[in-house]
Amino acid sequence: MGLFDKIRSEFIDIIEFIDNSNNTIVTRFERFQNEIKNEAKLIVREGQQAIFVNEGVIADIFSPGTYTLNTQNLPILTTLKGWKYGFNSPFKAEVYFVNTRNFLDQKWGTKNAVTLNDIRFGMLELRAFGTYAFKIIDSGQFLKEVVGTNGQFTTEDITEQLKSIIVTRFSDAIGEANLPVESYASNLNELSMAIFSYMQDDFSVYGMEVTKFLLENVSMPDEIKKEIFELSRLNSVDINKLTQYKTAKAIEVAAGNPSGIAGAGIGMGAGIAMGNAMTQNYTQSQQGTPPSLPTETTYYVALNGQQSGPFNKNQIEEMLKTGQFLKDTLVWCQGMSEWKKAEEVIDLQNIFMQNPPPLPNN
Incomplete structure (x- = not known):
């Protein structure tokens, strides 16, 4: 290789971008007066695209x-440029490197509470947060719609815009999900998928794609959470025991009330009343409460193809004596799944033993 070739090879440019950060989306390859030499080497690594821009185009x-x-x-x-037969070095152009890899673990959250009208609790405010991931799928579109002439563009430059889109779609999703507010915690995955599908069109106009979206938590006012917890416990906690427990806690608070003589008197009076209530509950639980009086069973009777009644057993016995009621007469009472013959009902079998059957017709 001659001296001229060695000097010529030293002036061949290498255009490349090595990203040492994890948040750079677009960077402009800076050249002195944007001059690039003929036969320059362009190196585009995996997860990148290089865009040449001439006079803003x-x-x-x-x-x-x-x-x-x-x-x-x-x-x-x-x-x-209008080059018909090649170009002379150097030539001018701007070169932008666009990272097309996934940008992971992007945070989002509601700045202000989202208002929801719940059918059980009325108007309430919710807050939510989570993570998402995105990537550039159309670098030219992203450069035109978002970056413009910025020489450096990072995830921080677009985070607020993306958060606004996500929060808007979160509000739409919870409104259309029509779930009771206490079910949100157990349906985070379903809500995440709904929001994820809503956002695709919003991101695509910028040449971007959401590749993952997670709703990690939905929080609500403390008083609503407390009420939900109380309601959930009612189905599994003995009400009498819960009342006794709360009474005991109230006595404890009243006994420790340092509000002076008057307050002490009120606390003592309330404590005595609560103590009496506890004693009464305890006595009843020890002695047992008497069972409720038995109720008389009544029956509907099929007479002449019509439903009649209800009749008690004494009335049915009178009908038996007059021949209106027979063993094969159909009867029904509360708790029976269908009409049955009287002789098949255990409760009525004894009346046939106590009364003689009707005389046969001569």
Whole structure:
């Protein structure tokens, strides 16, 4: 290789971008007066795209690979420049590197509470937070719609806009889900999927795609949470025991009330009344409460193809004596699934033993 070739090879540019951060989306390759030498090497790494811009117009876009820049590799730029037979070094163009990898673990949350009208608790305010991931799927669109002429563009530059989109879609999703507010915690995955599907069109207009979305927590006012917990316990806690427990706690508070003589008197009076109530409950639980009086069973009777009654057993016995009521007469009472013959009902079998059957017809 001659001296001229050695000097010439030293002036061949290498255009590349090595990203040492985890938040750079777009960076502009800075050159002195944007001059790029003929036969320069362009290196585009995996997870990147390189965009050549001429006087504000996007020209050529390069995917991962190594390229020698000339009129063959820059067909659009060649057309824009009007090069018919090649170009002389140097030439001017802006080069932007766009990271197309996934940007993971992006945080989102509601700045202000979202108002929801719940059918059980009325108007209430909710807050939520979670994470999402996105990537650039159309680098040219992203450069035009978002970046503009910025030489450096990071995730922080677009975070607030993306959060606004997510919070809006969160509000839409919880409104359309029509779930009781106490069910949100157990349906985070379903809500995440609903919000995820809503956001795709919002991101695509910027040349972006949401690749993952997670709703990690939905919080509500403390008084609503307390009420939900109380209601959930009512189904599993003995009400009498719960009342006794709360009475005991109230006595404890009253006994420790340091509000002076008057307050002490009120506390003592309340304590005595509560103590009496506890004693009464305890005595009843020890002695047992008498069972409720038995109720008389009444029956509906099928007479002449019509439903009649209800009748008690004494009335049915009178009907038996007059021949109106027979063993095969159909009867029904509360708790029976269907009409049955009287002789099949255990409770009525004894009346047939106490009364003689009707006389046969002569």
